[in-house]
Amino acid sequence: QLQLQESGPGLVKPSETLSLTCTVSSGSISSSSYYWGWIRQPPGKGLEWIGNIYYSGSSYYNPSLKSRVTISVDTSKNQFSLKLSSVSAADTAVYYCARLEGATGFDYWGQGTLVTVSS
């Protein structure tokens, strides 16, 4: 069974860069069938798509975050990563990584990790 696991600091200071990694196990991130994505959810609120990446490195970002977001992939480690710069309290959220099969939906999710932006 495919598993995804987010990792990274749970507390980030305002104006700094949030960095998270998603490790994929029991499956290959290099499969040509899938994209890999990041989604976030502020406490008590709805879901926001951040962006997707393909194993080749091609990526798509939410325009609302595009100037601050970088998603990268490391196929040798079966991982993909999220960097969000110049964070503020509005970026406090549970961050999920997930697998996307074409345009069908996110079928596997990590458990999520809460990142709090505070000094």
Added chain:
Amino acid sequence: DIQMTQSPSSVSASVGDRVTITCRASQGISNWLAWYQQKPGKAPKLLIYAASSLQTGVPSRFSGSGSGTDFTLTISSLQPEDFATYYCQQANSFPYTFGQGTKLEIK
């Protein structure tokens, strides 16, 4: 961006009831719509993809329909484990967008 609007925002129902949640897209998305179930403290779970295809392992009491701009998720006979928040998501074009969620509560 394509806006996704769900209704109702919340609904109260009893075990055994039939419940329908609707999702409207601000422009046509063909059938590129997914439905998710989320329980408190858990990641969303994919229920339906391509508007009407049941994800493997999801009970058959869940069904989806619609195309273009109007979609529905129906739970034919509510079970205790179905009380959760439900989200629709369009996968027609970037940026992918989600509905605001529908909270299904026990009456």
